[in-house]
Amino acid sequence: MNLLYLPNYNLHWTLLGGQSFGWDFNPSTKEYRGFTQHSAIRIKPGPKPDTIFWQTYPEKDNEDFIKRYLRVDFPYERMLGTISKDQHVKAAIQQYPNLRVLQQDFEETLLSFVLSANNNIKAIRKSIRLMNEILGTTVDADGTKVRLFPSTEIIANTSLDTLRETKIGFRAKYLKSVAQALLKNNIDSKIHILSENDARIALTSLHGVGDKIADCVLIYSLGFDNVTPLDVWGKRILERFYNQNPKTKYGELRNWVDEYFEGFAGWAGQFLFEYVRGLNLQS
C-alpha cells in the first residue's frame, strides 16, 4: 500500500458522514473500504500519526485520484478562520474537529443523491449496496471481492422493475431518467467548466433533481465550497441558530448562508449538519 501524509483530517467523520454513501469501516482492522463507479479503495492508519496507507483497485496506486478525492491541498486553516464567526459553528467545529468535505466523482454523486430524496441515510446506503450487487462489476482488492457502483450506462439500460429491486421505490424512474440524460447529453464532459449558476440550471433541468440535490452535487462533487444543501436539517439550523424563517424561498436562504460564511458555506454546513444531527456510525 501507499503512504500519504494527511494532517488535520478525521477520516471517520468525513468518510462515514452524510456526504458519501460508499464507505464502510472495519473496527477490528481499523480499515476503511470504499467503492466508486471506477475504483475500490482501501485506507487504513499509517505507521505514524497523521499518516495513512492507501490503495486503489483495479488501477493501482492512483495517487491523482486519492489526492483529488480527499482534497489534500485544501486550505483548511484559512477556511476554519473564515467560518468561525459565531458560537454555533465554533461548537460544531469543536465537536467534529478535522471534518472535511470530499470531492467525489460527478455521475456517481448525482446518481447517489437522486436516491436521497425523502429517504434516510441508512436506507440509501443499503439500496446502493443492493444496486452494486445486482448491477455492479466486481473488483479484486488484494484477495477480497468488492462490488463497484454500477456504471451510468448499466443503470440507464436497466428496467424499472429491476431497479426497484434495490428498494428505491418511486426514485427508480428518476434514477433511470438521470442516467439516460447523462449518457445522451454527455453532461459529465461539460459540467466541470460551467459557473455555479449554469451548473445548477443544468442539474435542476434533470427529472428528479431539484434545488437541494443540485446543491449536494455542487459541493460534494464540483467543489463549489460556498454551497450547502438546505435540506430539513439545514433549514432547522438556519431557523434555530441563525433566526431565519424556514419558509423563505430556497434561493434566498441559500444566498444568506453563502454571504454569511463568505465562500465556505459548504464547509460550515457540513460541520453544522453533523453537529445537529449526530452521527449514526453503526453501519
Added chain:
DNA sequence: TCTCAGGGGCGAT
C-alpha cells in the same frame, strides 16, 4: 403491530 419521518421533487390546483 403501528406510526412517523427521512439529506425532496413532481404535478395538479
Added chain:
DNA sequence: ATCGCCCCTGAG
C-alpha cells in the same frame, strides 16, 4: 405559491 403524493426503511 401551496399541497398531496410518491416507495420503502429505520427508529421509537
